[in-house]
Structures are given as C-alpha cells and as structure tokens.
Amino acid sequence: MVPASSGADPSPIALERAVARPLGSPIALPTDRVLHDVDSEGVLWARGSIYKASFDATGATYVPFLGSGAPRNFPVGLALGRVQIGSADIDFAPATPRRAADRIEYDRGTLREVYDVSPLSVEQSFVFDAPLGAGELVLAVDVASELEPCADGAGLVLANDLGGVDITRAVAIDAAGRRLDLDLDLDTSWNGSGYSIRVPAEFVASARFPLVIDPTFTTFTVTTTSIDATVPDVSTDPVLGVGAFVVDYAFSATDHDVFLITTASNGGFLGFVTIDPTIEDWRRPSIAFNAASSKFLVVAEVGVSPSRTIRGRTALPGIPAKRWSTTRKGCSSADCRSWRLCRRRCWSSRGG
DSSP states (O other): OOOOOOOOOOOHHHHHHHHHGGGGTTTSOOSSSOEEEEOTTOOEEEEOSSEEEEEETTEEEEEEOOOTTOSSOOOEEEEEEEEEETTEEOOOOOOOOEEETTEEEEEOSSOEEEEEEETTEEEEEEEESSOOOSSOEEEEEEEEOSSEEEEETTEEEEEOSSEEEEEOOEEEEOTTOOEEEEOEEEEOSSSSEEEEEEEOHHHHHHOOSSEEEEOEEEEEESSOOOOEEEEEEEEEETTTTEEEEEEEEEEETTEEEEEEEEEOTTSOEEEEEEEEOSSSOEEEEEEEEETTTTEEEEEEEESSTTSOEEEEEEEOTTSOOEEEOSOOTTOOOTTTTSHHHHIIIIITTSOO
16 A cells, blocks of 8 residues: 655545545455455455455355345355375364465465465465375365355356356366366265365376365356445545545445545545455444544444444554444543544544
8 A cells, every 4th residue: 555645634625526536446446456354353354356255263255246236145155174085084184374465374284275365266275285195186175155056067156146156177286387177076965065176196196296276266247246335434634634535335235344545635546444344234434533643443333233333443544454342441421332423522532
C-alpha cells in the first residue's frame, strides 16, 4: 500500500470530490492482488476477486462468490483425509497453517499441504520432500459442501443453479521437471463426499524429490455477476490529509464484508485496509478518526438480526486493522453503548 502523504485538512467539498472520484475503480476489490487478514480466533483469511478462503487447524474452506443476490454462502470445506503408498497408510501430523505472502502452508511431517492464493484462483499442492515407500500414491481429500459434486472431464465440478467451483485436473511434478497429468476421482465411499488423486507407482518410483501434486480451485457463475457495494460513511485524518471511507460489499444476502479505502488530499487512491473479509455478516458500518491516537475506528453491527453485536477495528492507513469489540473503558457518556450516538463524543475526543 502506498504510504499516505502529508497535506492540509481537506474541506468538506474537497473531501466529497476525493471520495467520489475513485468510486469507478477503487471501490471494486483489487484484481491484481489478494487481501489477507487474521480474525479474532486466529483463522487466516484470503479475499480474492471471486472468492474468499479461510485456513485453520481443521483445514481449508473455499467460498465462491456467486453474486450479491445469492441467498447465502456455499462454502467448500477441504480436509486431508488419507495418504496411502501401495497398501500402506501414511501417517500425517495435525498442523496449524502459516502464511508467507500469498502462500499458506501446513507442515504435516511426512508431507506439506500448501495453498497458493491468487486473485482468481487457489492452487492446492501436496509436497513430498522424500520417498515414502513403493507403490501407487493415493491422496484422499474430504469435501464438505452443499454444492453438488460431479465429474467434469479429468476434473471435478461442485455446483448449484447459481454456479460453483471448478477443481481442475491435478498435475504431478518432480524435481527434474517431469510432469504427469492426473485425473481426480470422485470418491463418496467415506465421510460424505470427497476426491482422491492417484499417482502411478511407476512415476513415483522414478521421480526425483520433492514431488508436488497440485489441483487448482476456481469460481464460475451461471450468469454474469458483479458485487454490490455501498459507501455508508467517510472520515478524515486532518494531519496527513487522508480521506477514508468504509465500503460495504455484499458477498451474499447473509454475508456483507467491510473494507476501508483511503484517498490522498487530492483525491488520489492510496489503498485498501481489511476490516472484515470473513463469513460473518457486518452491516451498517461507520467510521470516525481519533486524533489522540491518529487512528481510524470502523464499527458495524455484526451477526444475525435481532441478536447482532457491535464490533469494530482500529486502523492506520497502510497498517492492518486491529479488532475492537467492547464499549470504551472510562467513558462516562450514557450513550456509549450506542456507537452511533457516542462514536464522535467518546472515540474522537478521547484516547482509544
């Protein structure tokens, strides 16, 4: 993200222009990079142009964007179910995912489970650094989804009447650059639905390690879709001359995401700050600037009506947002629990 430049406090008219001019382009999520975040439970999140994905100790979840009018999300849960070489089952360890740039990795001891995320797809890889034995190598992946699975050529499709997920043909690649296209076999004989990938014994025996097997996940829709976005509130950093506005993106009818977009005093686009890319439903976001700590605060109503709670995150332009979810300690205002009444009285006038 480009650092914010210093400048004078823009007037209300100038700020309106600064907000209005970028809406044709920056209001759309970036198509040249993935936005990352970590939620309050430590789950890693990646937000692409046509999907969102999460990674935790239980496995990965790919959520395709099927249009803002989709009645709900249709996630695809993925978990490594079995590894077999010949007739022998290979043990693999539980693992916590770790992220480096656009790569998320689970180190499972006998193999590494890797996800390379890009704006339009997620590439799943299984990396074997050393031989595990002789025979055919079989990887079985458990899949949990409402989407209906079916074979599609050499790959798989998980779909409903709105669209779904393409899982492409897997490829086995060894350290010498030898490649072998593999079919994905639909496997529903264990733990619901899933798929298995089979690497012939001959290829395994002659392979130079590390050996990598990698299918790719992409989203498709039945009709052309665009995401509905609104800009409900704006704030300003008067010292740096940075305008900031929150954008409410409708991922589905039950899942709205919130991002902070910053602009320079001349209206130029600076960048995105992730507020909520998860599957929680954030509604009616609002923003204020705390001059004492030089931070923006974005707050919203979160959850399912009528049991929504008020949550928020603080952020500096160019720095990942920090989570805030309680009434500010020490505020004597009777309105403090109503953030729409108190956010400028309490948050903007006192340190937070």
